[in-house]
Structures are given as C-alpha cells and as structure tokens.
Amino acid sequence: MKRFFLALTLALPAAALVTPALAVPAFAQSTANLAPADRYFGRMKMSILGIRNALKDLSAQIDAHPDDTDRVFDKAVLVEDALHDWQVHFPFDPWIPRFTYTLAQLYGKLDSDDARTHRHDMLNWLGATYPESEFAQLSRE
Secondary structure (H helix, E strand, C coil), rough: CCCHHHHHHHHHHHHHHCCCHHCCCHHHHHHCCCCCCCCCCCCCCEEEHHHHHHHHHHHHHHHHHHHHHHHHHHHHHHHHHHHHHHHHCCCCCCCHHHHHHHHHHHHHCCCHHHHHHHHHHHHHHHHHHHCHHHHHHHHHH
C-alpha cells in the first residue's frame, strides 16, 4: 500500500506538467474551426446544408430557366449574406472558400450587371480572405 501512495505522489507532479492543449484529443482540435450543422447564419438563418442546397438548387434553376435571373439573383444575395455571417463566426472553416467560389460561379451564370458585380466582389473577397485555398487559386485562372 505504501508503494501505491509513493507512486501516486511521484506521478501527480508529472501529470501537472502536461499542458491542457496536449490533453485535448486531436479530433476536438481539428473540428474546432468547423461550424456546427445546427448553426444558422444570415438574415434567412440558413444552415450550412441550407446554403449548400440553395447553391445547388439556384444553379439548376438558372440552367433550366435562364429568364429567372432576377429571382435567382435575389435568392443568391441572401446566400451571400449567410456566407459572410458564417465567416464572421467561423473564419477558419474550410468549407467557406468552396461555397464562396460556387456562389461566384452562380453569379457568373446570371445575365445582369448586378450579378457581374457580385461575382467580382465574391472572387475578390475569396482571394483576400482565403488566399491559400485551392478555390482562391481557381479564381485567379
């Protein structure tokens, strides 16, 4: 029994040397920058999945009905608002550059001056905010 207490006495100071960062599992550290799926962003309170689905649906809608430019543009602006809000709360989330690039591509499909301006602004924001991302690299090509 004395050996147990002696071992415990020697082990406690060594355990105190371990920093909290090292004690955190690697999984928790790698997901700290990710927005949770049940978090909502922008005026429309869009989830990450809602943003992704809206981008997909709006792109399909403009492909099928090119005359819906105004309606698609109005909805795309709400997606843009949600993306900017997402970036404020989770600036290092690696999904933001992908969705930003996808939104810029959507704006590129719309035949209006406002859409062209928003596309240009989104690509500039992508390059300035996430210059090392693969999508910022794509936007420069």
